[in-house]
Amino acid sequence: MDKENHPGLDPQDWDEYRAQAHALLDACIDRLTEAREHPWVPVPPEIQAGYAIPSAPLPLDTLRETLVSQVMPYSTGNTHPRFFGWVHGTGLATGLLSEMVAATMNSNLGGRDHGLNYMEREVIAWARDTFGFPKTASGLLVAGTSQATVIAMAAARIRALGTEVRKKGIHGTPPLTIYSGAAAHNALRKAIELLGIGTDHLRLVPDGENGPDPKELERLILADKANGLMPMALVATAGSVDLGRFDNLNAMADLAAKHGLWLHIDGAFGAWTRLADEPWRSLSNGIERADSVACDFHKWMYVPYDCGLILIRDEAEHRAAFAARPSYLAAQDQGLGGGEPWFCDYGIDLSRGNRALKIWSALAHYGSERLGAAITANCAQAALMGKLVSTTPDMALAAPVVSNLCSFSADTTLSVPGQSELNTRIAMDLQMSGEVVFSTTVVNGTTVLRAAITNHRTTAEDIRLAIRAVERARNEKRTA
Amino acid sequence: MDKENHPGLDPQDWDEYRAQAHALLDACIDRLTEAREHPWVPVPPEIQAGYAIPSAPLPLDTLRETLVSQVMPYSTGNTHPRFFGWVHGTGLATGLLSEMVAATMNSNLGGRDHGLNYMEREVIAWARDTFGFPKTASGLLVAGTSQATVIAMAAARIRALGTEVRKKGIHGTPPLTIYSGAAAHNALRKAIELLGIGTDHLRLVPDGENGPDPKELERLILADKANGLMPMALVATAGSVDLGRFDNLNAMADLAAKHGLWLHIDGAFGAWTRLADEPWRSLSNGIERADSVACDFHKWMYVPYDCGLILIRDEAEHRAAFAARPSYLAAQDQGLGGGEPWFCDYGIDLSRGNRALKIWSALAHYGSERLGAAITANCAQAALMGKLVSTTPDMALAAPVVSNLCSFSADTTLSVPGQSELNTRIAMDLQMSGEVVFSTTVVNGTTVLRAAITNHRTTAEDIRLAIRAVERARNEKRTA
Numbered sequence: 001m002d003k004e005n006h007p008g009l010d011p012q013d014w015d016e017y018r019a020q021a022h023a024l025l026d027a028c029i030d031r032l033t034e035a036r037e038h039p040w041v042p043v044p045p046e047i048q049a050g051y052a053i054p055s056a057p058l059p060l061d062t063l064r065e066t067l068v069s070q071v072m073p074y075s076t077g078n079t080h081p082r083f084f085g086w087v088h089g090t091g092l093a094t095g096l097l098s099e100m101v102a103a104t105m106n107s108n109l110g111g112r113d114h115g116l117n118y119m120e121r122e123v124i125a126w127a128r129d130t131f132g133f134p135k136t137a138s139g140l141l142v143a144g145t146s147q148a149t150v151i152a153m154a155a156a157r158i159r160a161l162g163t164e165v166r167k168k169g170i171h172g173t174p175p176l177t178i179y180s181g182a183a184a185h186n187a188l189r190k191a192i193e194l195l196g197i198g199t200d201h202l203r204l205v206p207d208g209e210n211g212p213d214p215k216e217l218e219r220l221i222l223a224d225k226a227n228g229l230m231p232m233a234l235v236a237t238a239g240s241v242d243l244g245r246f247d248n249l250n251a252m253a254d255l256a257a258k259h260g261l262w263l264h265i266d267g268a269f270g271a272w273t274r275l276a277d278e279p280w281r282s283l284s285n286g287i288e289r290a291d292s293v294a295c296d297f298h299k300w301m302y303v304p305y306d307c308g309l310i311l312i313r314d315e316a317e318h319r320a321a322f323a324a325r326p327s328y329l330a331a332q333d334q335g336l337g338g339g340e341p342w343f344c345d346y347g348i349d350l351s352r353g354n355r356a357l358k359i360w361s362a363l364a365h366y367g368s369e370r371l372g373a374a375i376t377a378n379c380a381q382a383a384l385m386g387k388l389v390s391t392t393p394d395m396a397l398a399a400p401v402v403s404n405l406c407s408f409s410a411d412t413t414l415s416v417p418g419q420s421e422l423n424t425r426i427a428m429d430l431q432m433s434g435e436v437v438f439s440t441t442v443v444n445g446t447t448v449l450r451a452a453i454t455n456h457r458t459t460a461e462d463i464r465l466a467i468r469a470v471e472r473a474r475n476e477k478r479t480a
Numbered sequence: 481m482d483k484e485n486h487p488g489l490d491p492q493d494w495d496e497y498r499a500q501a502h503a504l505l506d507a508c509i510d511r512l513t514e515a516r517e518h519p520w521v522p523v524p525p526e527i528q529a530g531y532a533i534p535s536a537p538l539p540l541d542t543l544r545e546t547l548v549s550q551v552m553p554y555s556t557g558n559t560h561p562r563f564f565g566w567v568h569g570t571g572l573a574t575g576l577l578s579e580m581v582a583a584t585m586n587s588n589l590g591g592r593d594h595g596l597n598y599m600e601r602e603v604i605a606w607a608r609d610t611f612g613f614p615k616t617a618s619g620l621l622v623a624g625t626s627q628a629t630v631i632a633m634a635a636a637r638i639r640a641l642g643t644e645v646r647k648k649g650i651h652g653t654p655p656l657t658i659y660s661g662a663a664a665h666n667a668l669r670k671a672i673e674l675l676g677i678g679t680d681h682l683r684l685v686p687d688g689e690n691g692p693d694p695k696e697l698e699r700l701i702l703a704d705k706a707n708g709l710m711p712m713a714l715v716a717t718a719g720s721v722d723l724g725r726f727d728n729l730n731a732m733a734d735l736a737a738k739h740g741l742w743l744h745i746d747g748a749f750g751a752w753t754r755l756a757d758e759p760w761r762s763l764s765n766g767i768e769r770a771d772s773v774a775c776d777f778h779k780w781m782y783v784p785y786d787c788g789l790i791l792i793r794d795e796a797e798h799r800a801a802f803a804a805r806p807s808y809l810a811a812q813d814q815g816l817g818g819g820e821p822w823f824c825d826y827g828i829d830l831s832r833g834n835r836a837l838k839i840w841s842a843l844a845h846y847g848s849e850r851l852g853a854a855i856t857a858n859c860a861q862a863a864l865m866g867k868l869v870s871t872t873p874d875m876a877l878a879a880p881v882v883s884n885l886c887s888f889s890a891d892t893t894l895s896v897p898g899q900s901e902l903n904t905r906i907a908m909d910l911q912m913s914g915e916v917v918f919s920t921t922v923v924n925g926t927t928v929l930r931a932a933i934t935n936h937r938t939t940a941e942d943i944r945l946a947i948r949a950v951e952r953a954r955n956e957k958r959t960a
Contacts, residue, residue, distance in 0.1 A: 003859075005857070006857030008854070009936040010936075011573050022505060024581070025501055026498070028580050029501060035490075043593065043595050043598060047595065048595075051595070051598050053606045053840070054843075054844050057846060063577070066844070067581050071596075075596070076592060076594045085817070086809075090586070093491050097501060103508075104508040104512060104571075105555035105556075106784045107555045107785065108566075108568050108785050108786075114555060119531040119551070126533045143623065143829050143833065144829055145831070166678065166679060167679050169676050171651070171654070171676075174651070175649065176651075186830070194630070194828065196637075196650040196677065197649045197676065198646065198647050198649025304583045305831060305832070305834065332907070334908050334912065335907070336556070336911045337911070348623075349623045350625075350666070351624035351625070351778060353778075361543060361547070364533065365539075365540065366489055370537070374486055377486030380483035424812070427815070427817070428814050429815075447807075456489040459488075460482070
């Protein structure tokens with residue numbers, strides 16, 4: 001046979017493929033219906049070993065069987081109603097539907113004139129309106145807030161230095177400086193490192209319950225200006241990853257306006273309090289004043305991984321940071337090469353998978369009211385957890401519960417090192433038993449248990465079970 | 481009802497959900513079986529308007545019907561056997577299966593101890609062995625080569641300036657410089673801009689058929705060193721996006737070694753010639769000598785979007801560029817918080833969707849031999865297209881066919897502007913008619929037709945049809 005003739009990689013027997021696909025779909029749906037029965041479980045060594053690429057091709061039935069029995073059971077566990085370990089969303093049944101369609105379409109959303117690009121624009125327009133941004137805003141769906149932060153800082157740098165920076169770089173410019181509360185997510189540090197600015201130029205101010213003190217931030221801005229540095233951006237946190245605290249966004253916006261700084265808001269999960277009832281909605285008041293907002297749909301909007309958003313107030317500044325198109329990507333008046341603007345001009349990626357459809361399906365099927373009610377419920381559940389902690393003997397909150405995070409110590413009768421050891425042990429033991437997943441974090445020098453509730457399957461009873469499990473584990477340690 | 485009680489977002493009627501999901505799956509499989517009947521089509525304005533987020537929630541049956549009739553038909557068209565417009569892969573039937581499982585599991589591959597992280601390690605190990613990298617190499621699945629290039633340049637910068645650069649930034653260091661052939665992909669410019677280096681510090685040398693002249697590159701490196709600049713990286717192209725040319729990778733590796741430069745290879749599609757038969761396999765000889773390789777599984781490995789890879793020779797350098805973990809992400813000895821190393825320490829993203837499973841399924845079911853045969857076929861098809869162009873009166877190749885790209889002019893009897901206009905017109909008309917998708921690019925000042933063949937559904941007959949369609953369109957213009 002000549003090499004240009006090739007049978008392709010489509011199934012030779014479509015009936016067999018169809019049968020296997022339907023069987024797999026049933027297994028997927030079974031798994032969704034039984035989510036409550038399937039907490040995280042450790043991956044046995046023989047399963048790990050089975051992930052080596054097979055030396056001989058697996059027929060479809062074997063592949064299906066492998067996916068069902070050796071892959072599906074070993075997820076991160078965030079589909080379980082008592083997964084509170086990290087800020088991980090639950091996923092949605094509409095996600096399964098959307099991903100089937102996305103895999104079938106195999107679209108590249110970097111540009112060109114096709115349907116899912118139009119859909120992404122609608123998703124971004126919805127977010128723009130939800131956050132109170134003007135019609136001149138632009139946005140991009142990205143892997144998550146880490147990517148979104150990189151894009152925001154790149155746009156902020158353009159405002160500070162002009163588009164010439166894309167040619168000349170920052171060798172030889174005065175150091176750019178960035179200001180934030182100490183609760184700033186690590187993603188900000190990584191973005192600043194990547195952009196060549198260096199974390200020595202990140203000024204962090206200790207947080208109170210409403211974030212950093214604006215006066216203290218201003219003092220640092222003025223000092224840097226006086227020293228010939230170039231203040232570039234103020235970064236506010238809407239939902240700190242440790243404690244769920246919110247900066248006073250209006251105070252941050254005032255400060256940014258006063259000093260001509262780019263205001264970026266990290267709202268990875270907290271931005272979605274915009275959809276919640278009071279008192280939680282008001283936590284994100286002022287978000288509409290930002291130059292950029294970063295957030296995730298895969299956290300509190302429960303959309304399957306990965307799925308984040310960068311929203312930028314001024315499309316021109318967004319485009320100025322990234323647009324560049326060589327000749328083989330020149331726009332056409334008509335045909336597949338049309339469809340301006342292209343999303344590749346708003347970020348790093350030229351090839352882009354489809355994130356729009358899974359968001360669109362969630363918004364279309366559930367609607368923002370139902371999604372908002374789930375977000376409200378998670379905040380109320382964190383408040384309930386806080387109440388249970390406070391009324392359980394010898395347990396204590398590490399900080400007040402503000403939104404959907406609750407951090408606490410299981411036994412305050414112990415020394416600080418004793419508490420840290422106990423809390424760490426309890427987190428691990430309860431993960432291993434499958435009862436409940438907490439993570440740990442450090443608050444005022446003590447390692448404490450941490451629950452981040454971004455889980456639409458969680459019920460009030462799950463919260464009670466979780467705290468009872470901690471109490472029981474603590475009491476067992478006491479008597480051991 | 482108290483707000484902490486919430487019914488969640490799971491379907492209230494799982495039987496109805498199951499019925500709708502199976503119906504949708506059938507529609508997806510129908511679409512796959514009929515791929516040959518479904519070229520790209522323009523998105524009608526009323527369909528675009530229908531993508532606005534519905535004001536009232538859609539029930540599941542309406543959602544399913546909308547996905548089937550209003551979304552699925554309007555893809556990028558790269559699933560069609562005569563889509564040659566850009567370097568877009570076709571997708572695979574195993575992709576549909578994998579994405580169902582991925583959406584069900586909803587794992588976050590940023591870190592922790594769960595199955596798909598182990599699977600991603602195996603996929604990376606397979607790629608490492610395929611490219612002849614040592615066991616000490618590390619890697620990360622990313623959206624695509626653009627992201628991979630950013631990561632590679634960040635690691636190269638660490639080698640040039642040490643980990644201190646993460647703190648101090650590059651304000652005040654001598655300018656870092658990067659060297660490449662003029663065929664370097666735009667992704668390299670974007671990465672250099674993002675990192676704050678600036679494209680003024682990208683030195684491009686004109687390409688011959690084997691890439692840039694090493695002597696000319698060396699002259700630039702020496703001049704920069706003499707001027708106090710800091711040469712950082714040499715970037716070689718394995719498969720240029722315009723013409724499918726390959727730099728002489730061994731010559732580039734010799735030069736990088738001589739001057740202590742990081743050698744990065746952009747092998748977005750071309751790296752996969754490693755799986756092809758001769759003479760194409762040899763095009764990527766020397767790839768095993770790189771410090772980093774960037775490539776895409778969504779191009780020539782046909783895996784659904786998006787799915788790229790960065791592979792870095794020295795895990796320590798890779799980790800040094802990105803690793804950073806705050807207290808709430810501290811590693812545990814045991815439980816879900818274990819599972820080191822975490823992928824978030826190798827790149828920008830902390831939240832990471834699952835790209836491993838769709839690659840794993842492709843490798844497991846098809847095997848690298850069958851995938852390699854499809855890659856070989858695409859190269860042979862480009863050669864066939866080149867032969868047909870050369871033997872069609874008044875058509876001419878714009879450059880020799882090296883791998884899977886073929887660029888040509890439809891009517892060399894015209895002036896250069898006349899050819900450019902005709903070729904642009906023919907590309908648009910054939911896109912609109914659905915017969916074949918070519919893009920255009922500029923070679924020696926003439927806009928020419930460009931076919932990039934990374935399509936497992938393409939047959940030799942499709943190539944013949946495509947060239948006949950161009951000839952017919954040209955002849956119609958002549959007589960019009």
